[in-house]
Amino acid sequence: MNVLSFVQAFFSDSAHWQGYDGIPSRLLEHVQYSLLALAIAAAIGLPVGLLTGHTGRGGNAIAVVANAARALPSFGLLVLAVLLIGFGLLPVMIPLVVLAVPPVLVTTYEAVRAVDPAPVDAARGMGMRESRVLFRVEVPVALPLILSGLRTAALQIVSTATIAAYVSLGGLGRYIIDGLYQRNYEKVVGGATLVAVLSLITLALFWGVGRLVVSPGVRRR
Amino acid sequence: MIRIDSVTKRYPDGTVAVDRLSLEIPDRSITVLVGPSGCGKTTTLRMINRMVEPTEGRILLDGEDVQRRPVTALRRGMGYVIQNAGLFQHRTIADNIATVPRMLGWGKQRARERAAELMERVGLDASLAKRYPYQLSGGQQQRVGVARALAADPPVLLMDEPFSAVDPVVRKGLQDELLRIQDELGKTIVFVTHDIDEAIKLGTMVAVLREGGRLAQYAPPAELLSDPADAFVEDFLGADRGIRRLSFFASDALELTTDPVVPADAPAERLTAAGAPYLLVTDADGRPLGWRERGSTGGTERLLPYGRPFRPGTDSLRAALDCAVLSPTGWAVAVDADGRVTGVVSQQTIGEAIRSAHTAAGAHSAPARGEDEKVAG
Ligand SMILES: Nc1ncnc2c1ncn2[C@@H]1O[C@H](COP(=O)(O)OP(=O)(O)O)[C@@H](O)[C@H]1O
Ligand SMILES: [Mg+2]
Numbered sequence: 001m002n003v004l005s006f007v008q009a010f011f012s013d014s015a016h017w018q019g020y021d022g023i024p025s026r027l028l029e030h031v032q033y034s035l036l037a038l039a040i041a042a043a044i045g046l047p048v049g050l051l052t053g054h055t056g057r058g059g060n061a062i063a064v065v066a067n068a069a070r071a072l073p074s075f076g077l078l079v080l081a082v083l084l085i086g087f088g089l090l091p092v093m094i095p096l097v098v099l100a101v102p103p104v105l106v107t108t109y110e111a112v113r114a115v116d117p118a119p120v121d122a123a124r125g126m127g128m129r130e131s132r133v134l135f136r137v138e139v140p141v142a143l144p145l146i147l148s149g150l151r152t153a154a155l156q157i158v159s160t161a162t163i164a165a166y167v168s169l170g171g172l173g174r175y176i177i178d179g180l181y182q183r184n185y186e187k188v189v190g191g192a193t194l195v196a197v198l199s200l201i202t203l204a205l206f207w208g209v210g211r212l213v214v215s216p217g218v219r220r221r
Numbered sequence: 222m223i224r225i226d227s228v229t230k231r232y233p234d235g236t237v238a239v240d241r242l243s244l245e246i247p248d249r250s251i252t253v254l255v256g257p258s259g260c261g262k263t264t265t266l267r268m269i270n271r272m273v274e275p276t277e278g279r280i281l282l283d284g285e286d287v288q289r290r291p292v293t294a295l296r297r298g299m300g301y302v303i304q305n306a307g308l309f310q311h312r313t314i315a316d317n318i319a320t321v322p323r324m325l326g327w328g329k330q331r332a333r334e335r336a337a338e339l340m341e342r343v344g345l346d347a348s349l350a351k352r353y354p355y356q357l358s359g360g361q362q363q364r365v366g367v368a369r370a371l372a373a374d375p376p377v378l379l380m381d382e383p384f385s386a387v388d389p390v391v392r393k394g395l396q397d398e399l400l401r402i403q404d405e406l407g408k409t410i411v412f413v414t415h416d417i418d419e420a421i422k423l424g425t426m427v428a429v430l431r432e433g434g435r436l437a438q439y440a441p442p443a444e445l446l447s448d449p450a451d452a453f454v455e456d457f458l459g460a461d462r463g464i465r466r467l468s469f470f471a472s473d474a475l476e477l478t479t480d481p482v483v484p485a486d487a488p489a490e491r492l493t494a495a496g497a498p499y500l501l502v503t504d505a506d507g508r509p510l511g512w513r514e515r516g517s518t519g520g521t522e523r524l525l526p527y528g529r530p531f532r533p534g535t536d537s538l539r540a541a542l543d544c545a546v547l548s549p550t551g552w553a554v555a556v557d558a559d560g561r562v563t564g565v566v567s568q569q570t571i572g573e574a575i576r577s578a579h580t581a582a583g584a585h586s587a588p589a590r591g592e593d594e595k596v597a598g
Contacts, residue, residue, distance in 0.1 A: 125301030
């Protein structure tokens with residue numbers, strides 16, 4: 001049997017489409033974990049990135065923090081969090097957020113730093129206040145890069161959220177872990193395929209959002 | 222009026238960008254700050270709208286220290302134009318221009334109308350309103366920059382090398398446009414450039430700065446050309462300042478003669494009569510066709526080209542001289558607004574006019590400089 005036939009077998013089995021272990025509910029769980037983690041990472045990374053990028057201060061500190069966070073293994077963090085806090089959603093969120101903050105933070109910082117200084121200078125020269133300079137002049141131009149940071153974070157979260165299954169939570173990781181345990185490779189491949197599809201959907205969503213919120217003047221078409 | 226009162230700017234790293242500079246910037250005219258790169262022009266300009274704060278001295282706007290004004294209110298009363306226009310690339314041209322009016326709380330409709338009005342004023346086609354900056358040429362972007370600075374009708378305009386990044390032909394167009402706009406609006410403009418020709422063309426008053434942010438000379442352009450204060454200014458003005466100075470003398474005092482001017486259909490004896498060695502042949506409307514060597518015959522296709530004529534009253538002595546120098550006969554052709562010949566004038570006559578103009582100008586330029594020196598103190 002090859003991988004494609006595993007995929008076909010997994011998705012054509014009607015039992016896989018029903019109940020608490022069915023594809024719709026696992027998918028929904030996975031999306032929920034991912035959205036929550038992305039929201040928390042954005043709530044941390046965006047404001048800090050915008051502020052440091054705007055003022056130009058704290059760039060070194062950001063690099064240090066981001067590199068340290070990147071060096072932490074997600075699985076190790078999960079184990080540590082469970083040992084310290086116990087089971088539940090929180091210990092799963094910790095590694096996901098730690099994983100997602102660096103791309104959001106660093107890219108946002110870099111994106112704002114990279115904005116052409118001339119319009120910023122012009123904006124100040126015409127009496128614009130700093131908050132307006134940031135949100136009306138810098139952010140609209142930095143938006144494509146900021147979104148790319150969020151996209152990177154989202155993709156990493158979607159694939160890593162499978163670890164939730166290790167601590168008895170749901171999500172698409174269930175299929176992979178249960179499948180491995182049960183030596184049911186159809187399930188493993190099915191779960192992995194679903195993660196890949198969700199990643200593609202995430203990519204498409206970000207592309208769509210980019211089309212909607214980035215000005216044609218910045219997209220240059 | 223803007224008064225710069227012995228202002229010094231020392232940056233934190235110790236660089237003295239401006240050194241005890243004093244200038245009185247007259248209202249409703251263009252004052253140019255010119256000098257080599259790094260001589261403190263930008264710093265001076267940015268101290269006026271408090272983008273840079275002086276280390277010592279004060280800047281007065283209508284008698285009041287700018288330090289006392291809230292920064293945002295001060296800046297909203299001063300248009301600011303920079304080198305690469307600095308347009309907001311995510312906003313349409315109309316929205317770029319409407320930025321300050323919108324900040325001041327104008328309604329959408331009113332701001333849009335104002336933007337349309339300004340686009341016309343700076344010579345931008347209305348069809349560009351919905352475009353984005355990347356769709357415009359450098360020269361067009363710079364026009365938008367000027368329109369944006371004028372949008373809320375501020376009495377003061379600060380311009381930092383606004384035309385330096387465009388090619389010479391476009392630059393000339395922008396300069397002419399600025400002079401035209403200034404004729405209509407009468408703003409108090411402080412204009413920074415490193416290009417002395419631009420300074421001379423645009424400035425009512427020109428402040429020449431030298432390295433270290435010190436004032437070398439503050440004078441009207443004609444006086445700068447006739448009486449440079451020292452070797453630095455003379456050097457900075459470059460060669461042929463004598464010729465360039467002629468731009469400031471009107472050509473309407475030139476004595477024209479119509480003796481050698483003949484219509485193409487004139488009787489043969491007029492074409493051969495004694496007098497000047499060349500005849501200027503005109504068409505039935507009096508427009509020039511070309512020069513004919515006395516005694517020569519043949520149709521109008523055999524005429525010598527008459528070069529570029531000048532217009533007394535509009536053109537300067539420099540244009541008249543240029544015309545005479547380029548003419549194959551050594552005579553310059555004067556025309557009226559409709560291009561009809563009003564007379565011709567020889568190089569020799571122009572030379573005499575130049576000498577007497579210099580003598581007359583020299584007689585009253587001396588006291589004028591004396592006053593300026595006091596101001597520059
Ligand atoms: N923010 C700054 N910090 C330190 N030195 C500066 C700063 N801005 C300008 N300078 C220095 O001050 C001098 C004058 O600069 P500037 O006013 O920009 O000159 P210009 O506009 O005539 O070229 C230069 O030597 C420049 O390097
Ligand atoms: Mg400069």
